[in-house]
Amino acid sequence: MEQQQDRAESKPSAIQTYLCCFGHNVSIVCERESDCQISPKDAYLHIKSLWLELKDSQPEIATYLETINQN
Numbered sequence: 001m002e003q004q005q006d007r008a009e010s011k012p013s014a015i016q017t018y019l020c021c022f023g024h025n026v027s028i029v030c031e032r033e034s035d036c037q038i039s040p041k042d043a044y045l046h047i048k049s050l051w052l053e054l055k056d057s058q059p060e061i062a063t064y065l066e067t068i069n070q071n
Helices: 002-034 040-057 059-070
Strands: none
Touching (some): 002 040
């Protein structure tokens, strides 16, 4: 019982970690685009790639985000 509770508590922090990493990477891409190091199209494609990678590698995050969007 205690192990289940630990897993339940660790899921939100794992999701938060993944989302923070995603946000950090998106921020870097946006900064590079703002500094004219990459084109807006390249920035978009890179962010899209990061999103798909996040979504595909962590199904629980996709489920979590869908839950948020429904509220």
